Amino acid sequence: MGIIRLKHDIFCILSHIANLIICDKEEHVNHNTRKYFEKRVLRKAGTAVHDYRMIENGDRILAAVSGGKDSIVLLKVLAELKGAAPVSFEVVPVHVSTGFEKDFERITVWVKEELGFEVRIFDSGIKEILEHVSDPEKSPCALCSRLRRGVLYSLAKREGFTSIALGHHLDDIIETFFLRCFYTGQIGAMAPSRYSNDGRNRVIRPLAYCRNELVEGYFRTFGIEPVTSICPIRPDGKRERVRDYLKLLEKEIPTVKESVFSALGNIDVKSLCLKEAAGAHPH
Numbered sequence: 001m002g003i004i005r006l007k008h009d010i011f012c013i014l015s016h017i018a019n020l021i022i023c024d025k026e027e028h029v030n031h032n033t034r035k036y037f038e039k040r041v042l043r044k045a046g047t048a049v050h051d052y053r054m055i056e057n058g059d060r061i062l063a064a065v066s067g068g069k070d071s072i073v074l075l076k077v078l079a080e081l082k083g084a085a086p087v088s089f090e091v092v093p094v095h096v097s098t099g100f101e102k103d104f105e106r107i108t109v110w111v112k113e114e115l116g117f118e119v120r121i122f123d124s125g126i127k128e129i130l131e132h133v134s135d136p137e138k139s140p141c142a143l144c145s146r147l148r149r150g151v152l153y154s155l156a157k158r159e160g161f162t163s164i165a166l167g168h169h170l171d172d173i174i175e176t177f178f179l180r181c182f183y184t185g186q187i188g189a190m191a192p193s194r195y196s197n198d199g200r201n202r203v204i205r206p207l208a209y210c211r212n213e214l215v216e217g218y219f220r221t222f223g224i225e226p227v228t229s230i231c232p233i234r235p236d237g238k239r240e241r242v243r244d245y246l247k248l249l250e251k252e253i254p255t256v257k258e259s260v261f262s263a264l265g266n267i268d269v270k271s272l273c274l275k276e277a278a279g280a281h282p283h
């Protein structure tokens with residue numbers, strides 16, 4: 001009986017040691033994975049911020065936080081840049097609620113604990129507006145995002161923020177370019193840094209150089225789930241279609257997205273079909 005007991009105890013001790021080694025190894029791997037993504041995301045974000053002069057000394061940045069992976073990575077990046085940048089700036093996370101988010105509260109807790117920011121929440125009333133205003137024949141998503149942007153813009157203006165940071169990344173920019181081209185007959189995308197049409201708000205996109213996979217990989221190392229939406233409206237699927245086309249293209253041209261992004265900053269205006277420019281004298 002004594003020998004069996006002893007064997008059992010030794011077995012327990014050995015399993016415990018094995019568990020400790022495995023946990024330690026897992027932690028080590030997680031740490032390394034986070035460092036891998038962090039380094040790349042921060043390098044790309046830092047370069048974009050520098051190239052487009054997104055942040056200046058004394059800036060007050062309103063960071064839009066939907067609770068999705070992109071906005072959380074954006075916030076983390078701004079927190080890291082704030083600690084490392086040679087300029088001093090303020091970051092205030094703001095969530096404009098659509099009323100469809102599931103359990104946003106845990107994101108505010110995570111942001112507070114991990115990044116030290118308080119997320120300010122504004123109820124936009126969009127849920128109610130959509131019920132009355134939307135045309136059942138048309139997707140209300142464009143209206144919804146316009147309304148949310150409106151809340152952010154007026155808040156920024158009212159409270160003297162110098163810029164609004166959004167979590168769009170390189171893939172979003174490319175997809176928007178094709179969406180506008182295919183469905184609205186317009187050449188345009190989402191600028192990494194620009195003023196709103198009325199010139200009152202500056203919008204910055206520090207993740208403009210980051211690919212979706214990179215943002216996603218970095219987000220996974222945070223160990224949290226993104227906020228999901230219970231919005232009953234299904235998006236019209238155009239963005240998904242463009243995404244699928246691009247996936248197909250990428251099989252043939254692996255750097256197609258980087259190439260399109262660089263084309264967006266390298267425009268041969270004279271070769272475009274602008275009627276106003278027709279017949280204009282060279283000087």
Ligand code: SF4
Pocket residue numbers: 098100140141142144145229231232233234235
């Ligand atoms: S799916 Fe719903 S919450 Fe999302 S953009 Fe469309 S209307 Fe707004």
